[in-house]
Amino acid sequence: MSYVSEIRSIIGHEMLLLAGANVILARDDGFILLQQRKDGTWGLPGGLLEPGESLEETAVREVKEETNLDINTLNFINVFSGAEYSFTLANKDEINVITALYFSTDWSGELRNDHTEGLQLKFYPPNRLPVPMDEEYSTYIRYYLSHKNHSDEEYR
Template identity: 30%
Template sequence: MNYISEMRKFIGNETLFTVGCGVIIEENERILLQHRTDEDNWCIPGGVMEIGETFEITAKRETFEETGLIVTGLELFGLYSGEKCFVQYPNKDKVFSVQIIFKTNNYTGELKQVGIESREHKFFSKTELPVNLNPRQKAFVLDWKENKKTPIIK
């Protein structure tokens, strides 16, 4: 069942409250970002929780769907909420999403470069991050860049 599709039948484009889970994947002090096809910006792998899932299962499922990678050893990186978690998409759908972000450097699998949601994946160092970061994810990418060590609550 796709929760968002089902709810949109009832509320149309009005604001839907969701829980998003994402993973900061590190390799040699670099972060894996994906270039999104829908908004033409860079973000970490992740997506929306489905009914009955745990935060960790959502993060792992979404990461696999978007990258082809299986992540393990997830550690809580941060909890994000507030104005920057609101978006109105080009189709007029509105969403407010609380973000649960994990971090890991443990992964297996072959990175798929092209998919429905992304056109490219690339590891970036802290000094070469792209300028067109997803505005709803910029806070946690910059927190990663600044070496935040304890779970962040924003």
């Protein structure tokens, strides 16, 4: 049983504070890797922090699990938190997420979708993102695009 499932068995649908990480994997041409979730929506690779794990470790682990890619260089972008990151899920679970956003242009391995994690992986130009996409992921991508410098390695 996962940590979140264990806590849910105790608190039911009540508000749960969750920390996690998402990663923008960008190619040299600027295209961004997106994952189509099992519910059909598109999002960024990433997931929830496990007990004892750092946010960086979460980012690297989740990318490996979902894409089969190994991140060689991970760059921090920002932390997103607050009331606007509170959601009620379809199953009535209430969550408030704290998300560390990272990006990488330096990875290795063969891109391979894990069908237990999502339906497909595909690179998209940032000005033509697929729909449907949760606003949370659109916000992260917009932030990334508006704050990246010419070097793609530094943020304001």
